Amino acid sequence: MPTVHAPTREAGADHRPATPPVIRAGGRRISRAWPYLLIAPAVAGGVFLLLYPLLRAALISFQHFRMGELIRGGAAFIGLDNYRELLAAGEFWAVVLRTFVWTAINVVLIVGISTGIALMLVRLGRRMRTALMSVLALVWATPIIAATTVFQWLFQSRLGIVNWLLVRVGFDSFEGYSWFANGTAMFGVLVVLVVWQSVPFAALTLYAGLTTIPVELYESARLDGAGGWQVFRQITFPILRPMFALITSLEVIWVFKCFPQIWVLGQGGPDGATTTLPVYAFKIARALHRYDLGSAVAILTVVILTVALVGNLRRMLKQEGADT
Template identity: 75%
Template sequence: MRSRSLWPYLLIAPTVAGGALLLLYPMLKAAVISFQHFRMGELIRGGATFVGLDNYRELLSGEEFWRVLLRTGVWTAINVVLIVVLSTVVALMLARLRRGMRVALMSALALAWATPVIAATTVFQWLFQSELGVVNWLLVTLGLDGFRGYAWFADGTATFAVLVILVVWQSVPFGALTLYAGLTTIPAELYESARIDGGTGWQIFWRITVPIMRQLFALVTSLEVIWVAKCFPQIWVLSQGGPDGATTTLPVHAFRIARVLHRYDLGSAVAMVTVLVLAVALISNLRRMVRT
């Protein structure tokens, strides 16, 4: 009996060990470095000294950090709202389509989701290229001559918008397929009864679909907040945080500090603050999701 009770733990032990090695150890190492004087010299020869909270004081006393933090909040809010709304619309559409069209759309969503991040980002660079990009050509064809030769990546707001489109395009498939899976668990009799009682589509959605799927909506929102807030490859490949810092978020800020200034201690402090901000932002949502 005792060996049988230990068997499930033995099965998950490799996964737990791998997760601890690949996820927990780097985070703990970054936490330790954030309390040390760790520059290029310490990286090569070792011997980093403990400096307490000095790195965090330097970080929090700078105006640039607060600008980046605000920009990260705006970036996360815009993307998550668009992702959740569009994912919900697509999931509801999937539930209404016939089998053939539903399978085709789900396959397209899966392919978009499976596209490598760097490959998708490179494609978006081509699409929004100033002279030969398809987007400018299409806008000019529609009569918007102001976009002839328009340099999207020379303007901070335009670059921000392109990145939002890219991240939303990459994220909607996951949210839509997850929410559609939840929709399939709702008994059809509830919808039929609501229609018989004269309920409109909007009333049915808010009084039946949303209450039943509240936990799933909370889960998808939480996962998207994490994914969007820590988004790095798309921003770095497309703009490297520019122009003029218009697309610099906390992960990009941490990488630039560590890579350009070789301030691995200060970069680690930014990374740990990012983890703390996400934890504070998500803990109330996750607690509410568990209780309901």
């Protein structure tokens, strides 16, 4: 019987298994869209929670919407009547001016103090820097209402620590002084509170930016005889200009729409001395049940903020283009 030989394999032949089938174009499209599908529910929820209240407030601002319409419905459209009523009222413009003053004072103090703290953090030793950053983080993490309540206790007329300390150092006129009965004093207390709450975020953000600046730039500037202010003006600020612009914009938003602190401490008083646009809108809707007028104030607040921030963004982009 003849012997059957198995077929021999040629030297150098490729014995790898067959390649898998090529993924179809439809599968590639699904794989590329998968990350967007995963975040779609969160994006949709965020858009709904942010956009729906704004659109609803805009709709109410064009309607006759008061307590009766809130209960039975059927609000009638009245066009721009609510806006005409607001713009013709002297009280509205007084509140707008007060809001701009409030925002300017707070933002200037926040950015200035935060810059100083950030520069100090760079120069501190490791332990002191860690301790200070921990304190800043704790201040930042403190709930707004809790911090506002603490400030109420600190500035109480009879049992407050602030009056006690001022009297101990020789200011006897602060014995039993009522901070919350005087408009200017109340305004000052609120400024201290908001600045205290806002500085940690800005300071830590600026410190993170300062750590990215090469040390060689500072060494070269000092060898050329530049002082501290010259180093900041010619090196630090130009490099961190976008970050300063971003922080300023965020703080403008934060301060301009500030509501809980003002409402908890004095509900915009005394005599409206601390009433800003958000507080004014709430007071109109709550006390007068003018939900249409309150919504108009809220929409105008959004418009004012948008115009201010768009102008700041355009100026920042123009400056960046000039630098490049």
